[in-house]
Amino acid sequence: MTDAAATPAATAPAGKDILGHPRGLAYLVFAEAWERFSYYGMQALLVLYLTNYLLLPEHVGAVAGFGQFRAFLGSIYGALDTPVATAAAITGLYSAGVYFTPMIGGFIADRWLGRTMTVTIGALFMVAGHFLMAFDVAFIAAISCLFIGVGLFKGNIASQVGELYGPDDLRRSSAYQYFLLGVQIAVIVAPIVTGFLGEKIAWHYGFGAAGVGMAIALVVYLSGRKYLPPERLRGAAARATPQAKLTGRDWATMAVLVALLPVLAATAIGNQEIFNAYLLWGEKHYDLVFFGQQMPVSWLVSLDAIISTVTVGGALVFWTVWSKYAKEPDEIIKLAIGALIAACAPLILAAASANEAATGQKASLIWGLGFHIVNDIGFAMIFPVGLALFSRAAPRQVGGMFIGVYYLHLFICNLATGKIAGLVETMDGAAFWTMHAAIVAGGAVALLAFAFLFRKLLAPTAETLAESAAPAAAA
Structure with missing residues (x-):
């Protein structure tokens, strides 16, 4: 994952500004908001769904590969003797993984695929993962797809926000504020929608709503591709740049x-x-x-x-x-x-x-x-x-x-x-x-x-104070 504020100068693609910002920002903000809708909508249900439904004896036997998955969890957390302990372990591992895999996604984008392709592939994995959650048998495959998808998507779309602006463009900070505003709205709305559907109607309806949100995120992102920042140098060309x-x-x-x-x-x-x-x-x-x-x-x-x-x-x-x-x-x-x-x-x-x-x-x-x-x-x-x-x-x-x-x-x-x-x-x-x-x-x-x-070692200097800008967007 790369710090958007630290990227080289980028020339924003042509297009009429929206609220004083490059048109690409609107697409990135809405795509991220819908992706976060899907993520937080699913996360708000996960531990409840596992405890109250999937890990019950009449359902857990239908999950493909669950025995091996439980053994893997046990190697990390020790004995998991109850559905609550198992649900907590699965939720903890999933929540942990989504903060680790973006580093790998950023490396893949920087080294090989570029950000736009990496984000697109990540979104496709997440769409698949959310809809696979509708089937008990596919739970482990669903979680795996979401794991991979978040890693490819999360950090790279945040970096693209910064790459819409040149290094001296003061609009970058307010761009990240818009970006985070979209995230915050999604965090508020998603559990209300998926929680009502999942807890009051059926669990799979809640996960289905999260999947619809991710599909919308993908459509929004792809529809704005021509307004996204140009790809940075990668591979041999990037390694040739003196450091x-x-x-x-x-x-x-x-x-x-x-x-x-x-x-x-x-x-x-x-x-x-x-x-x-x-x-x-x-x-x-x-x-x-x-x-x-x-x-x-x-x-x-x-x-x-x-x-x-x-x-x-x-x-x-x-x-x-x-x-x-x-x-x-x-x-x-x-x-x-x-x-x-x-x-x-x-x-x-x-x-x-x-x-x-x-x-x-x-x-x-x-x-x-x-x-x-x-x-x-x-x-x-x-x-x-x-x-x-x-x-x-x-x-x-x-x-x-x-x-x-x-x-x-x-x-x-x-x-x-x-x-x-x-x-x-x-x-x-x-x-x-x-x-x-x-x-x-x-x-x-x-x-x-x-x-x-x-x-003394961590003390800010006049130079670094001016640079502690808005990479907070990766939240």
Whole structure:
């Protein structure tokens, strides 16, 4: 995966501008929004579908190759004795993989196929994967197609946004804001649509809706091909381009950034659990009756997306106002502050669990609202700030690669949640969520240690501050 902001100058294809931007941006924004609709629509259903349907004895026997797949999962997570543990492992592995495979997709595009061809092939794999989810027998083939498709699609379409602009074009930042706006809308809408269809009508209807969304993404992308940026040099021509050598300081900086990955993974554990154990816990312990109707538990994902949209904007406003009256802390201190806030969120769920145990009444969604607000305030100060740190601090020669490296902390985190989430049915709820709070708080303490030990090495300079631009689009 490459850093869109670090790509060479590109001349946008001819075409009338839309909202002051190259026409190709509109196609990329809408294609990404529909792809994210399909992804989050499917992810909101996955652990519930597995637990409540596919892994039940009357269905799991129909899944082709499931015995070998279970053995593979066991080699990663150990014994998986219950459907909940198996569902958590599958969801964790899938969620982890979609943050690892884009690095491979970016390499394939840079080296051989080019971005447009790679994105198109990835979209075709995802369309196939979503529609294969309609058949129990094809579950493993479906997950495999989605795995491959996301890897080919995700990072490359984000890079194409940056390649619509020259290196000095200030419109790039606002282009990524449009790009992320499309993603955010998709995250809000997708679980509402697929959750209603999947939980209220039939699981396969929900997955079918996700497949329709991916098919629309492919059509939109292909219809705008003539407005997409020209392909960069690749293969032998790219290797012939001279590159500046890395210095000793560069290597030290890269080592520190890599060492930060497991720490960042710890800070994200509560947030990433939202797609795994949190849905299973919420299904059993929340009072989901809303205006006399049972609310699909997958709608909690949409609630989180709505709140996170507000908190991300709120965090930007907060630090903007802060900077007028005092010096802003550097990125790693911001990360530690965000992690300390995020650590409080699982404690709200722990309190809800303790209250349920004491009263015998299911937890009100007010507890859930509190969890999402606190978690999203913390995560708004972690994810984009960490991305900015990696974008700024990584040496220019490997800047694009290190944007991909940054996403590996979510790969690590989701692998971990795949194991931890399986404990939700055996641990007391208060203990389960307190454990999550302790892990996140441990990450915050580790970040403070990194700030003390490596502040000079990671300190921003006037030059790098000007360059910590918008590669956040790969989110």
